[in-house]
Structures are given as structure tokens and as C-alpha cells.
Amino acid sequence: MRRLAVAVSLLSASLVFAAPPPSSKELLDKGKSSFDINCAPCHGPKGAGDGPAAVALNPKPRNFTVDPFKNGEKPENVAKTLAEGVKDTAMVSFAHLPEQERWALAYYVLELRGAGKPAAAAVPDAGTKGKGAAKPKK
Numbered sequence: 376m377r378r379l380a381v382a383v384s385l386l387s388a389s390l391v392f393a394a395p396p397p398s399s400k401e402l403l404d405k406g407k408s409s410f411d412i413n414c415a416p417c418h419g420p421k422g423a424g425d426g427p428a429a430v431a432l433n434p435k436p437r438n439f440t441v442d443p444f445k446n447g448e449k450p451e452n453v454a455k456t457l458a459e460g461v462k463d464t465a466m467v468s469f470a471h472l473p474e475q476e477r478w479a480l481a482y483y484v485l486e487l488r489g490a491g492k493p494a495a496a497a498v499p500d501a502g503t504k505g506k507g508a509a510k511p512k513k
């Protein structure tokens with residue numbers, strides 16, 4: 376009985392503070408099929424914020440490939456956005472989707488985001504700013 380109580384409390388804790396499941400090909404595939412149905416009308420097929428419904432919206436749907444994310448860019452941040460939505464915008468809560476599907480979507484969104492960014496953009500432009508940059512160190 377006590378063991379059951381522990382199991383139940385662990386389970387409920389994991390519902391609140393769910394750690395991201397590991398990403399996998401299956402999860403990303405699941406994310407893509409859900410995205411095409413649930414998100415592409417606003418965010419566009421590649422997440423560029425250019426879905427057919429986007430014209431009518433203010434604020435515009437996020438362009439995942441270039442726009443900053445208010446709520447952060449970790450899988451758990453995107454999953455939270457999906458659970459809660461963004462207040463006062465067309466980005467509603469998707470809490471009605473199963474949790475696993477929301478994680479799949481979160482990973483897929485980050486996949487689209489990564490696809491739009493050249494890797495070099497992540498490297499800070501060191502050495503071109505600041506006085507001492509050109510001075511060799513002794």
C-alpha cells in the first residue's frame with residue numbers, strides 16, 4: 376500500500392515537472408504529422424510563420440526559423456508554451472493533445488528552427504569589436 380502511495384506521488388510529480396523524453400526519429404515523425412494538422416495553418420509548413428491563416432493575425436505567428444522565442448528554446452520551454460499558450464494571442468493552449476504529442480511537437484518545432492539557422496550564426500563575432508582585439512598578447 377505504501378509502495379502504491381509512493382508510485383502515485385511520483386507519477387503526479389512527473390506530470391507537473393515532466394522531464395523531456397529523449398528525442399528520436401519516431402518522435403520527430405509524430406511531431407511532423409501533428410504539426411501539419413495543428414500548427415501549419417498559422418505557422419506555415421516549414422514553420423516560417425506564413426500559414427494561410429497568418430495574414431489575419433496580430434501578433435503574427437512566430438517564424439520559428441528566425442524570430443526569438445519569448446518563452447525560451449529548450450524542449451521543456453516549447454512544451455510549456457504548448458500546454459499554456461501565449462496569453463492574448465492566437466497561440467492557444469494545446470493541452471488537449473496528449474503529453475507525448477506535445478513533446479513530439481516541441482522537438483519538431485526546434486528541428487524546424489535549427490534548419491533555418493546556418494551553424495556559423497551561432498559563433499559570436501569575436502575579434503572585430505573591442506580595442507585590444509588586434510593586439511597580440513605577450
Ligand code: HEC
Pocket residue numbers: 410413414415416417418428432434435436437443444445446447453456457461464465466467469480481484
Ligand atoms: C491560430 C494560429 C496558431 C496556431 C494554430 C498555432 N499557433 Fe503557435 N503562435 C501563434 C501566434 C500568433 C504566436 C505568436 C504569439 C506572440 O506573439 O507572443 C505563436 C507562437 C508560437 C511559439 C513561440 C512562443 C514563444 O516562446 O515565443 C511557438 C513555439 C508556437 N507558437 C508553436 C506552435 C505549435 C507547435 C502549434 C501547433 C500545435 C501552434 N503553435 C499552433 C499562432 C498559432
